[in-house]
Amino acid sequence: MNTTSLKIFQGIGRYGVLLALLALIVFGWLRYENFLGAFNVLSVLRYNSMFALVALGMCFVIITGGIDLSVGSTAALGSVVAALLSPYGVLPGLLGGLAAGLAVGACNAFIITRLSILPFIATLATMLAASGCALLLAENQSVSVSYESGFTELGQGDLLGFPIPAWIVLLAYLAGSLILNLTSFGRTVLAIGGNEDAARLMGLPANRVKALVYLASGGLAGLAGVILAAQFGAGQPIEGVGWELFAIAAVVVGGTLLTGGVGSVGSTLAGVLLLGLIFNILNFENGLGWISLSAYWQSVIRGAFLLLVVAIQARLSMRTEEAA
Amino acid sequence: MAETATTLPPAQRAPRLDMKTLLTRHGAWIALALLILVNLAITPNFATWQTLNVNLTQVCTIVIVGVGMTLVIATGGIDLSVGALMAIAGALAPLIFLGKLFPLPHPAVGIALAFTVPVLVTAALGWFNGWLVTRLRIQPIIATLVLFIAGRGIAQVFTNGNLQVFNLPSFQFIGLGRIAGIPFQAVLMVAIVAAAAWMLRRTVFGRQILAIGGNERAARLAGIPVTSVKQRVYLISGLLSGIAGLIVIARNSAADANLVGLGMELDAIAAVAVGGTLLTGGRATVLGTLVGALIIQLVRYTLLANGVPDAAALVAKAVIIVLAVWLQRQSHR
Numbered sequence: 001m002n003t004t005s006l007k008i009f010q011g012i013g014r015y016g017v018l019l020a021l022l023a024l025i026v027f028g029w030l031r032y033e034n035f036l037g038a039f040n041v042l043s044v045l046r047y048n049s050m051f052a053l054v055a056l057g058m059c060f061v062i063i064t065g066g067i068d069l070s071v072g073s074t075a076a077l078g079s080v081v082a083a084l085l086s087p088y089g090v091l092p093g094l095l096g097g098l099a100a101g102l103a104v105g106a107c108n109a110f111i112i113t114r115l116s117i118l119p120f121i122a123t124l125a126t127m128l129a130a131s132g133c134a135l136l137l138a139e140n141q142s143v144s145v146s147y148e149s150g151f152t153e154l155g156q157g158d159l160l161g162f163p164i165p166a167w168i169v170l171l172a173y174l175a176g177s178l179i180l181n182l183t184s185f186g187r188t189v190l191a192i193g194g195n196e197d198a199a200r201l202m203g204l205p206a207n208r209v210k211a212l213v214y215l216a217s218g219g220l221a222g223l224a225g226v227i228l229a230a231q232f233g234a235g236q237p238i239e240g241v242g243w244e245l246f247a248i249a250a251v252v253v254g255g256t257l258l259t260g261g262v263g264s265v266g267s268t269l270a271g272v273l274l275l276g277l278i279f280n281i282l283n284f285e286n287g288l289g290w291i292s293l294s295a296y297w298q299s300v301i302r303g304a305f306l307l308l309v310v311a312i313q314a315r316l317s318m319r320t321e322e323a324a
Numbered sequence: 325m326a327e328t329a330t331t332l333p334p335a336q337r338a339p340r341l342d343m344k345t346l347l348t349r350h351g352a353w354i355a356l357a358l359l360i361l362v363n364l365a366i367t368p369n370f371a372t373w374q375t376l377n378v379n380l381t382q383v384c385t386i387v388i389v390g391v392g393m394t395l396v397i398a399t400g401g402i403d404l405s406v407g408a409l410m411a412i413a414g415a416l417a418p419l420i421f422l423g424k425l426f427p428l429p430h431p432a433v434g435i436a437l438a439f440t441v442p443v444l445v446t447a448a449l450g451w452f453n454g455w456l457v458t459r460l461r462i463q464p465i466i467a468t469l470v471l472f473i474a475g476r477g478i479a480q481v482f483t484n485g486n487l488q489v490f491n492l493p494s495f496q497f498i499g500l501g502r503i504a505g506i507p508f509q510a511v512l513m514v515a516i517v518a519a520a521a522w523m524l525r526r527t528v529f530g531r532q533i534l535a536i537g538g539n540e541r542a543a544r545l546a547g548i549p550v551t552s553v554k555q556r557v558y559l560i561s562g563l564l565s566g567i568a569g570l571i572v573i574a575r576n577s578a579a580d581a582n583l584v585g586l587g588m589e590l591d592a593i594a595a596v597a598v599g600g601t602l603l604t605g606g607r608a609t610v611l612g613t614l615v616g617a618l619i620i621q622l623v624r625y626t627l628l629a630n631g632v633p634d635a636a637a638l639v640a641k642a643v644i645i646v647l648a649v650w651l652q653r654q655s656h657r
Binding site for chain 1: 404456462471476485594634638643649650
């Protein structure tokens with residue numbers, strides 16, 4: 001294979017998710033009325049903000065070659081803590097949810113870096129523990145938030161005509177992108193994922209960086225929990241089931257390799273929006289009345305989509321290997 | 325561990341029988357024995373037939389799925405789709421024997437088909453997982469994530485998300501029947517565990533599985549048909565998930581595509597990990613998976629029987645998983 005077509009293939013691999021997202025948006029814009037109307041755009045952004053935060057943390061974790069299965073129940077725990085603290089004001093609720101997430105992240109960091117247990121099994125355990133803690137704190141039911149303190153603004157409010165959760169996502173992704181690409185921390189994250197032993201031998205603080213990555217993932221999941229509680233008016237101990245796998249799917253669709261060492265924060269956001277838009281488009285399609293697909297189809301379509309993306313990625317990486 | 329199957333013959337080392345070796349090698353069995361002793365001491369009515377049956381029926385499906393998971397993990401893979409496959413089998417069987425898919429000439433035909441078709445379908449889907457892993461070289465966690473996401477959706481689309489209620493003793497024997505007082509599902513579980521343990525230790529296929537998990541490149545170079553072995557392993561995992569799905573719906577006299585097998589992948593992986601199978605592959609113990617599942621269940625039972633809320637049992641489960649895997653690491657240093 002010549003270098004030009006190799007470059008084209010790599011280009012598809014890198015920007016494929018953006019092209020697909022663009023294609024989906026154009027499709028929706030041409031086909032449905034009000035698809036790009038302010039109401040629809042803002043509600044899609046508002047609803048998917050929780051998944052976007054969780055996926056950002058997952059993106060960093062996956063770049064180091066790890067995985068974080070605990071994010072879903074961490075978000076549930078964060079939502080319960082935030083709801084319990086919401087009567088004391090916006091800030092206690094926000095910080096409480098964040099702290100709960102950081103605590104789970106710290107447990108992950110400790111188990112993975114100090115006890116040298118595989119991330120998969122370590123975060124599987126903390127997933128159960130966080131879920132148990134959430135149920136204990138909430139006494140097995142959802143905890144309604146205080147509406148007097150203005151806590152719900154965090155999920156339902158707008159700032160300059162843009163949903164507050166979307167602002168949080170925007171800031172988080174901006175920071176994430178800068179950290180990954182412009183700081184030595186970010187370079188270390190990439191180096192660990194590329195080859196952890198080599199990174200260690202070069203004197204990079206692999207354990208400290210890994211610990212911080214899991215801490216960040218926990219914190220972001222806690223923040224997602226705060227938004228969950230604020231958006232739906234209740235802390236929900238049994239929410240978040242399957243979020244971790246949705247986040248992994250979004251990261252993978254975004255082109256981040258699960259083997260670590262490669263990844264992009266922006267593409268992850270595109271991956272989240274892509275998976276989120278599938279649901280949105282399904283709703284619009286049903287609204288047109290030509291077909292009637294139940295909500296259950298969305299997971300089938302998401303799965304098929306994930307299959308398509310990983311199959312293309314697999315093909316691309318095989319071609320790249322052959323060419324190299 | 326005595327029944328542990330490894331790729332290598334045991335190293336010629338001086339036998340050390342100090343506490344640490346004992347604890348790390350046979351930790352799972354010791355923990356199980358301790359749990360039973362503690363329960364005999366503190367839990368009222370523990371040593372009864374009923375308690376045994378309750379605990380056995382609770383672990384049956386986890387162990388059956390866990391056996392397939394053990395084999396998959398032994399090759400260095402993972403199967404996240406098991407719960408979703410259970411849901412598919414659970415949705416298909418009632419559709420068949422209630423005659424909703426096609427008219428039935430005779431009820432017995434429906435029951436025969438209800439046992440075979442769902443299991444064959446999930447086996448085929450398991451093979452599809454293996455195909456993705458071997459032919460497209462997609463990592464197992466992502467390859468099986470596809471069916472994890474889509475599988476439950478497929479089951480829900482089949483049934484339109486509705487609960488299917490039925491009362492059909494001849495089909496439900498798989499979940500409710502008894503042989504000499506022992507639940508049939510427990511007999512089935514023991515048979516599957518015994519067959520798999522024998523296969524892993526005594527057959528060429530079993531040795532090939534472990535060789536692939538130990539070092540896939542070396543196995544390939546040694547002439548082991550890696551692709552076909554892996555595909556068969558995922559197929560077995562799918563097949564066992566289908567059986568477990570049938571047991572769950574038979575037990576409940578109802579099939580709910582939203583709930584059958586929910587979270588099963590994590591329960592099965594936890595049992596495998598606590599049982600002493602190496603999660604990176606190459607060393608596996610099917611009996612260990614049974615013991616691991618029993619430990620997790622007994623801890624939960626002990627806590628529940630003594631008035632601790634179920635949520636706290638989740639935290640205990642987390643601690644057991646970390647502790648078990650950490651202890652196993654110590655023995656392989």
